Every structure is written in structure tokens, then in C-alpha cells.
Amino acid sequence: MKLALWTIGKAHEPYVKAGIEDFTKRLNHYFPAEWNIIPVPKGAGTLSEAELKRREGELILAALKPDDYLVALDERGRGLSSEGLAGLLQQRANEGTRTVVFLIGGAFGIDAAVLRRAQFQWSLSALTFPHQLVRLVLAEQLYRAGTILRNEKYHHK
Numbered sequence: 112m113k114l115a116l117w118t119i120g121k122a123h124e125p126y127v128k129a130g131i132e133d134f135t136k137r138l139n140h141y142f143p144a145e146w147n148i149i150p151v152p153k154g155a156g157t158l159s160e161a162e163l164k165r166r167e168g169e170l171i172l173a174a175l176k177p178d179d180y181l182v183a184l185d186e187r188g189r190g191l192s193s194e195g196l197a198g199l200l201q202q203r204a205n206e207g208t209r210t211v212v213f214l215i216g217g218a219f220g221i222d223a224a225v226l227r228r229a230q231f232q233w234s235l236s237a238l239t240f241p242h243q244l245v246r247l248v249l250a251e252q253l254y255r256a257g258t259i260l261r262n263e264k265y266h267h268k
């Protein structure tokens with residue numbers, strides 16, 4: 112099963128890049144995992160917040176395959192413990208999911224149509240984080256989940 116880490120916006124900022132690359136490399140020992148950085152649509156500065164989100168949503172919905180399992184990261188979603196995240200991945204693998212897509216939204220969040228398409232809306236916390244930090248946390252938590260599934264020593268309760 113593959114993990115696809117999708118994010119809208121710019122390349123990884125230097126202040127998180129090294130960490131993202133490190134955890135993504137480690138994560139790849141457990142699951143093939145790749146980042147897909149979706150550029151902000153052209154003319155974004157002239158669009159209203161709602162219109163920008165709608166256009167980003169269209170790009171995302173067009174890029175998803177019908178059998179992709181979509182986890183949308185959204186602070187209004189449901190919380191998961193690290194063991195819970197490991198359980199979610201295990202369940203997907205057991206059910207034969209080929210790709211789990213983890214989606215981080217842009218500056219204004221994720222469009223409602225995409226949230227409806229998501230099988231799971233995942234909140235890391237009730238706090239709102241910048242998407243660059245969410246990228247780093249996502250990579251680390253997926254790596255942690257991999258170590259939990261293999262009973263390795265990284266995660267301590």
C-alpha cells in the first residue's frame with residue numbers, strides 16, 4: 112500500500128525541509144511514500160477566498176483516483192492517537208487499499224466538496240497550524256505509525 116502526501120502551496124520551506132526529508136526517508140522503510148506539492152492556482156491573488164478554495168478543490172478532485180482512500184487534514188475533524196493512526200493504516204492495508212492520500216489544505220483550508228469526498232477528516236489538534244508545520248508533523252506521525260505496526264522501539268507510550 113502506498114502513501115501519497117498531498118499539499119497545496121510552495122515547496123517545503125527550509126525551516127522544515129530537512130525534517131520532512133528525514134522522516135519521509137524513514138517512512139519509506141515501512142510504506143512507499145511520496146509528496147505531491149500542488150501549486151496554488153494561477154491568479155490566486157485576485158480570487159476570493161471561496162473561489163480559490165473551489166479551484167483548488169477542482170484540481171484535487173480531478174487528480175484523485177476513484178479507489179484512493181482520502182484522509183483530509185482539517186482542524187475540525189476527528190482526533191487520532193498515534194496508535195489510532197497505525198490502526199487506520201493497518202485497516203486500509205487489510206482491506207486492500209492501494210493508495211491512501213493524506214491531504215493538507217492551502218492558506219484557507221480544504222474545499223467542502225473535497226471534505227465530502229474524504230473518507231476521514233483528521234484533526235491533529237484544535238489549534239490551527241501553518242501547512243508547512245503540518246507537513247513535518249504528518250511525515251513524523253506516519254513514520255511513527257510504521258514503527259508501531261512493526262513493534263519497534265521509537266514510540267513510547
Ligand SMILES: C[S@@+](CC[C@H](N)C(=O)[O-])C[C@H]1O[C@@H](n2cnc3c(N)ncnc32)[C@H](O)[C@@H]1O
Nearest residue numbers: 184185186215216219220234235236238239240
Ligand atoms: C493554515 S491551515 C488553513 C486554516 C484555514 N483557516 C481552515 O479553516 O482550514 C492550512 C492547512 O493545514 C492543515 N492544518 C492546520 N492545522 C491543522 C490541525 N490542527 N489539524 C489538521 N490539519 C491542520 C489543514 O489541512 C489546513 O487546510
